[in-house]
Amino acid sequence: MSGKICSGNLIESLQRIQEKQGFLPRDSLIKLSRDTRSPLSRIFGVATFYHQFRLEPPGKVTIAVCMGTACHLRGNAENYEFLRRFLGIRPDRSTSDDGLFSLEKARCFGCCSLAPVVKIGDMLVGKATPRELQKAISRVRESILREEAARGAGGGKT
Amino acid sequence: MMRQEYWTLMDPCCDYCLHSRDNPCAKYVVCRMRGPFCHRSVECREKRQRRIREVLYGSQGVRINIGASSCGLAAGAERVLEAVKDGLRSMGVEAEVSAVGCLGLCFMEPFIEIQSEDGPSPIYGYVSPENVGDILARYFEEGSVDGAFAIRKRTGRFKDEDKVPLLDELDVWRKQVKWVSRNCGVINPESIEEYIVTGGYEGLSRALTMRPEEVIEEIRLAGLRGRGGAGFPTWLKWKICREQPSEEKYVICNADEGDPGAFMNRLLAESDPHRVLEGIIIAGYAIGASQGVIFVRAEKPLMAARLEKAVEDARRWGLLGENILGSGFSFDVRVMRSAGAFVCGEETAMIAAIEGRRAMPRQRPPYPASKGLWDKPTVVNNVETLAHVATIMAHGWREFAKYGTERSKGTKMFCVTGGVKRTGAFEVPIGTTIRTLVYDIAGGPHEGRRIKAVQIGGPSGGCLPERLFDLPIDYESLQEAGAIMGSGGLVVIDDTNCMVDVARYFTSFTLAESCGKCIPCRVGTKALYDRLSAIVEGMSSQEDLQLLEEIGIMMKEAALCALGGTAPNPILSSLRYFRDEYEAHILEKRCPAKVCRKLVSYAINRELCVKCGLCAKSCPVGAIAKTADGYFMIDESRCIRCGTCVITCPRGAVEKR
Numbered sequence: 001m002s003g004k005i006c007s008g009n010l011i012e013s014l015q016r017i018q019e020k021q022g023f024l025p026r027d028s029l030i031k032l033s034r035d036t037r038s039p040l041s042r043i044f045g046v047a048t049f050y051h052q053f054r055l056e057p058p059g060k061v062t063i064a065v066c067m068g069t070a071c072h073l074r075g076n077a078e079n080y081e082f083l084r085r086f087l088g089i090r091p092d093r094s095t096s097d098d099g100l101f102s103l104e105k106a107r108c109f110g111c112c113s114l115a116p117v118v119k120i121g122d123m124l125v126g127k128a129t130p131r132e133l134q135k136a137i138s139r140v141r142e143s144i145l146r147e148e149a150a151r152g153a154g155g156g157k158t
Numbered sequence: 159m160m161r162q163e164y165w166t167l168m169d170p171c172c173d174y175c176l177h178s179r180d181n182p183c184a185k186y187v188v189c190r191m192r193g194p195f196c197h198r199s200v201e202c203r204e205k206r207q208r209r210i211r212e213v214l215y216g217s218q219g220v221r222i223n224i225g226a227s228s229c230g231l232a233a234g235a236e237r238v239l240e241a242v243k244d245g246l247r248s249m250g251v252e253a254e255v256s257a258v259g260c261l262g263l264c265f266m267e268p269f270i271e272i273q274s275e276d277g278p279s280p281i282y283g284y285v286s287p288e289n290v291g292d293i294l295a296r297y298f299e300e301g302s303v304d305g306a307f308a309i310r311k312r313t314g315r316f317k318d319e320d321k322v323p324l325l326d327e328l329d330v331w332r333k334q335v336k337w338v339s340r341n342c343g344v345i346n347p348e349s350i351e352e353y354i355v356t357g358g359y360e361g362l363s364r365a366l367t368m369r370p371e372e373v374i375e376e377i378r379l380a381g382l383r384g385r386g387g388a389g390f391p392t393w394l395k396w397k398i399c400r401e402q403p404s405e406e407k408y409v410i411c412n413a414d415e416g417d418p419g420a421f422m423n424r425l426l427a428e429s430d431p432h433r434v435l436e437g438i439i440i441a442g443y444a445i446g447a448s449q450g451v452i453f454v455r456a457e458k459p460l461m462a463a464r465l466e467k468a469v470e471d472a473r474r475w476g477l478l479g480e481n482i483l484g485s486g487f488s489f490d491v492r493v494m495r496s497a498g499a500f501v502c503g504e505e506t507a508m509i510a511a512i513e514g515r516r517a518m519p520r521q522r523p524p525y526p527a528s529k530g531l532w533d534k535p536t537v538v539n540n541v542e543t544l545a546h547v548a549t550i551m552a553h554g555w556r557e558f559a560k561y562g563t564e565r566s567k568g569t570k571m572f573c574v575t576g577g578v579k580r581t582g583a584f585e586v587p588i589g590t591t592i593r594t595l596v597y598d599i600a601g602g603p604h605e606g607r608r609i610k611a612v613q614i615g616g617p618s619g620g621c622l623p624e625r626l627f628d629l630p631i632d633y634e635s636l637q638e639a640g641a642i643m644g645s646g647g648l649v650v651i652d653d654t655n656c657m658v659d660v661a662r663y664f665t666s667f668t669l670a671e672s673c674g675k676c677i678p679c680r681v682g683t684k685a686l687y688d689r690l691s692a693i694v695e696g697m698s699s700q701e702d703l704q705l706l707e708e709i710g711i712m713m714k715e716a717a718l719c720a721l722g723g724t725a726p727n728p729i730l731s732s733l734r735y736f737r738d739e740y741e742a743h744i745l746e747k748r749c750p751a752k753v754c755r756k757l758v759s760y761a762i763n764r765e766l767c768v769k770c771g772l773c774a775k776s777c778p779v780g781a782i783a784k785t786a787d788g789y790f791m792i793d794e795s796r797c798i799r800c801g802t803c804v805i806t807c808p809r810g811a812v813e814k815r
Contacts, residue, residue: 010514011497015456049516049673050497052456068418069616069649070575072663078801085778085802107498108418109457111229112573112647113264113581124232130805 023054059095059102061121068108070115082130167209167351168475171202179476182484187363190354213355215275216254223271226257227428228460233267241287245294259429261343262583278313280306329598337569338545339585342429347464350471353432361551365440366485373444380555381567386540387644389633398527399445402535407447411438412540413454416500417616420647422571423541425583427461431468437544442489445537450491456498466493500671504719505538518675519719561587566632574600577652593627607652615644617664618724620731640731656753657736661729662690668725679722682713694754696747752814755799759815760792766811773803
């Protein structure tokens with residue numbers, strides 16, 4: 001069996017880092033460059049080429065708006081604009097100021113028959129409308145805040 | 159119930175059966191269904207037959223299937239599954255509950271099917287945790303199939319069977335040919351046993367008894383052409399690769415389905431992953447490879463997980479690895495997750511990605527068949543093509559070649575989405591007309607809407623107007639009309655969609671996905687996008703149309719790879735068939751479909767307005783004010799046409815004009 005395909009593939013190394021840390025921190029890339037003896041420029045080139053990789057820390061929950069054809073035709077461009085406004089995300093950023101939500105455009109999830117589709121965390125919302133999204137996000141926001149409050153109360157005593 | 163924990167069809171029946179990974183038996187697969195062959199034992203035979211029935215209909219004789227692929231799960235299949243279990247428990251009914259793949263009837267997800275050997279097998283659509291209890295009670299307590307979408311057979315043993323149509327009589331099913339998708343939505347994709355029971359791996363078993371050249375010949379006779387887009391004859395690719403004098407060769411399964419609007423590969427790989435894997439192993443045998451790679455799109459994690467499970471199970475039972483089924487052929491497969499780039503669909507770019515580099519295509523020739531992964535001969539086939547390979551090897555080329563046209567044989571899966579009643583993935587013989595697919599199978603337009611075009615082949619394809627819907631869908635006819643078959647995504651565009659906006663959308667896609675290596679594509683997509691943006695914003699002149707055509711033709715001729723070479727297709731085809739829409743934007747500054755924001759105006763319909771004032775509150779520029787009589791009005795000079803008021807109005811009183 002050829003070991004070549006199985007050996008350290010740069011893309012898969014980056015995927016592992018991102019899986020662990022949620023994004024690709026600069027320090028990890030420098031370390032990877034040293035460990036694999038490949039130029040940082042090459043690693044940076046790959047990291048910026050693919051959609052999956054993120055160089056900035058994401059919000060607690062990532063909201064991905066599908067920009068596939070069916071979703072576009074059925075109104076996801078409007079949903080995206082709505083979410084930007086609703087979450088109060090500034091034009092040059094992708095994460096809301098409270099650090100709770102990141103908003104990103106995604107390529108097709110392959111659920112075109114449920115278009116338009118928006119993914120909030122791991123939850124897919126099919127046939128999404130601004131009203132539905134508003135409700136779903138409020139629920140998610142509440143549960144995060146509740147969790148944080150619970151943790152904060154527990155941690156406050158120590 | 160517990161028996162299956164101890165013995166599955168894959169296990170040895172008794173001490174006589176010696177098949178294992180280290181000691182493979184050539185007849186292992188066929189022996190599961192028709193054996194035992196190596197010893198005479200009525201008991202072992204019955205044990206197998208009993209287990210086969212159990213797999214098909216559950217140990218209690220009833221099996222409930224729930225469609226749980228990505229789209230089913232998005233529609234809430236997981237909660238339905240729990241509700242089914244709860245419902246059965248509360249009624250005291252014992253039945254097997256099984257998560258299966260997707261029937262392709264995505265419009266009615268989530269669905270369930272109640273199967274039993276002598277029952278009518280009703281299929282229910284639009285199931286929710288709330289209504290599933292009723293469905294089960296009606297079936298198990300009243301013996302009625304009322305409310306089902308369809309039944310598979312009439313038995314006369316259940317009430318209301320005559321009220322429900324037969325699945326085979328419905329247009330949506332009758333006009334399809336379930337060849338490669340036969341198991342989708344029927345078997346549990348995570349069980350290798352269920353695949354074996356439906357005849358799985360018999361194609362591989364048969365292929366391994368033939369010489370590789372004979373396998374290639376079988377595929378040639380079948381007339382299979384690549385289902386990924388270009389329609390290159392599969393056998394020819396294999397033959398070229400087989401003839402390369404290299405020790406090391408590779409098979410790559412292109413599961414990087416990135417074409418927005420196409421999801422047949424996801425559906426196939428999620429619903430019947432072993433069929434795809436079997437095709438890869440056969441391809442490996444035919445070309446003489448020892449290693450295969452499945453390159454899966456990262457955005458489709460379930461697809462990757464199910465393929466990985468399939469690889470693991472196949473390895474466990476000696477269908478993958480050293481000396482497969484005692485043939486002397488050794489082959490292994492590994493699943494790699496793509497990091498997401500549309501250009502990876504181009505085979506040389508995909509190879510670069512697998513090698514861990516930026517996915518940039520290179521000049522061809524040399525083609526991957528002679529110089530591919532790590533410069534070794536490589537065959538790149540798409541998921542559907544490979545699934546066809548496995549099916550052809552199991553059923554013979556004649557069965558496959560029965561369908562299709564003179565030059566394009568067999569069936570093809572199409573994903574129909576957009577403005578139709580029944581969205582989904584449908585498998586039809588090649589040569590079926592667009593009209594059959596869009597109107598008969600997908601049910602035609604929504605109430606009150608008119609279909610004006612279909613976009614076939616995604617961002618690389620083109621649009622075809624309604625008057626050409628009698629065109630048969632095959633590689634050549636579509637190409638002549640300015641579209642391509644592509645991977646089979648078919649987006650239906652109705653009168654609420656603007657053709658210029660659609661063209662601009664596709665161009666924004668290729669612009670973002672252009673890898674930037676060659677100038678025609680990198681600069682060309684940007685130039686096209688800028689011109690289209692000017693048109694939808696009412697800032698253009700007639701000369702822009704000529705410019706669009708000139709740039710488009712230049713890109714077709716000069717771009718390095720298919721992404722750039724086909725990027726202008728949506729524009730060129732809509733210019734050919736819908737020039738009037740472009741001209742309305744340019745000359746009259748008007749968007750006929752009222753989609754392009756800068757060219758529409760908003761107004762409040764007083765008959766619907768309830769004077770709640772939400773629109774005025776939500777308007778970001780304060781363009782909405784209360785009038786003396788209490789109604790609200792939009793000041794057009796201040797309106798930025800963001801559409802927020804349309805979204806916030808609870809009565810739909812804000813109208814586009």
